[in-house]
Amino acid sequence: MKLWRRGLLLVLVMMFSQGKESEGQLVENFYSASCPNVESIVNQAVSRKRDQTIITLAATLRLFLHDCFVEGCDASIIIASPNGDAEKNFADNLSLAGDGFDTVIKAKQAVEAQCPGVVSCADILAVAARDCVVLAGGPSFPVELGRRDGLISKASRVAGNLPEPTFNLNQLTTMFSKHNLSLTDVIALSGAHTLGFSHCNRFSDRLYNFSPSSTVDPSLNPDYAKQLMATCPIAVDPNIVMTLDPDTPFTFDNAYYRNLVAGKGLLSSDQVLFSDSASRSTVLNFANNADNFNGAFVTAMRKLGRVGVKTVEAQCLGIVSCADILAMAARDCVFFAGGPSFPVELGRHEGLISKASRVAGNLPEPFFDLLQLNTMFAKHNLSLTDVIALSGAHTLGVSHCNRFSDRLYNFSSSSPVDPSLNPDYAKRLMVTCSKEADPGAISNLDPDTPFTFDNVYYKNLVGGKGLLSSDQVLLSDSASQPTVLDFAKNPGNFDGAFVAAMRKLGSVGVKTGIQGEVRRDCTTFNS
Ligand code: HEM
Ligand code: HEM
Structure with a gap:
């Protein structure tokens, strides 16, 4: 598990590191x-x-x-x-x-x-x-x-590297x-x-000092030589030039x-x-x-x-943005995990603002209900189907226990355990995530095939094995349930919807031209 995550990290680090200088x-x-x-x-x-x-x-x-x-x-x-x-x-x-x-x-x-x-x-x-x-x-x-x-x-x-007259x-x-x-x-x-122009001293030897037998260079047109002598007499001001x-x-x-x-x-x-x-x-x-x-x-x-x-x-210095590299890397991670490949639209520029104070309220929370999910995704032109398909990314990776422990120990006054959780699954989760669990404790988002990009995530939802409340709600809510059932049955439908949604996700708020920059180092603004 750790190795797998490190592997992906390595791919990203390699992609983001700068090339070194060389002839090219x-x-x-x-x-x-x-x-x-x-x-x-x-x-x-x-x-x-x-x-x-x-x-x-x-x-x-x-x-x-x-x-x-x-x-x-x-x-x-x-x-x-x-x-x-x-x-x-x-x-x-x-x-x-x-x-x-x-x-x-x-x-x-x-x-x-x-x-x-x-x-x-x-x-x-x-x-x-x-x-x-x-x-x-x-x-x-x-x-x-x-x-x-x-x-x-x-x-x-410099000496010896410039041609002489x-x-x-x-x-x-x-x-x-x-x-x-x-x-x-x-x-x-x-x-x-x-x-x-040339200064007179660069050619005056041709006029006055060519050889012992001929003071004027014989390859010079005689009339032209006379014109030159008029402009460039012997001992001329060194600033005088001739075309x-x-x-x-x-x-x-x-x-x-x-x-x-x-x-x-x-x-x-x-x-x-x-x-x-x-x-x-x-x-x-x-x-x-x-x-x-x-x-x-x-x-x-x-x-x-x-x-x-x-x-x-x-x-490619100054050509490919970190934003485009991230978009391609995300696609490649899906593909390397066994999911579909797809063309990635490119041309994003890097943003010029990155502030912690501007994040709050813009990321989905694991306790969101369908309306909250929909409202947030709709702001980015993502539909209900996109919400459901993109959530399928939880076929990979992990969640820390604190993101779902309320579902195990503190759900409601009448039932401490979320009744939408499969009881066996809930018991397993309680083992991994005890009440006093270490804050570093994690559980796979997809308990069955956590390293494979597949539609098992939706099968899990049908089996009451959605880890986050925001996962399970996709089955519980009648508005999204038919799509979950479809994706659980038809991996091709999930793949198609996921690809469509990822391409839409990749065009959210993109900056092009002078709205942004292409960072030399992905971790710092250029200036
Ligand atoms: C073939 C060997 C070359 C020699 C020996 C040579 C030498 C010279 C010399 C002595 C001058 C006059 C500098 C002065 O007294 O102010 C000059 C001027 C000039 N050279 Fe060359 N040059 C050569 C090739 C080139 C090349 C390859 C280029 C550009 C592709 C070039 C562009 C010029 C230009 C444009 C001027 C006029 C500069 C001005 O008016 O400010 N030269 N060159
Ligand atoms: C639908 C709303 C979503 C919510 C509420 C949500 C919430 C979360 C939470 C709470 C975690 C666990 C974080 C932790 O404790 O370490 C997580 C992990 C993850 N999420 Fe989401 N997420 C959502 C949508 C998405 C989308 C659209 C994608 C990608 C297309 C995605 C990809 C992932 C992945 C791959 C992980 C595992 C990360 C890892 O193992 O390091 N999620 N998500």
């Missing part, structure tokens, strides 16, 4: 239950920020790359350290425009207002990066979600391949340089590749994609065919978004 897969609809509007909230925040400054789009997109390449896409780039030793403080990251950080911070604030503690900054950055591409006129694509934010952000761990193709592919990104991905992702795509710097398009063909790649790592024969044909393809570029860019961005992500083992 992302899913597109990760927040559909816990924060269904997350993408539109982020989108609005990114649009508002773009309206303030167009730099937002390039800044956020670059931020995403720099986040993903160091510790994985985990928002570690956004951590601010009072000691100035976080990722963002690394020299190359100091050139990340502040508007990218601000975009994520603003979007996170907007998301928190609606779904506190649910959506990671890493996921917000991934969604925002996609939105920036779209807002600049590029392709849209679904973003996989479920990233957890990282716990490490150190400037000392001086890299040749081999160096680029070596670095990208560590993150499962192919040569095509390198070429497609570099197309992000269709947006934004990466000289033609359409605020539009996400394939002009970047046409520029490469014309010798107008700003960084050496851009131009090398056309100079190197291994990548040239793909550059030409993307230059001639915007759809091919868009398709390859989307594929590569989705791959980039998976780099080193931390997820929850169960892949």
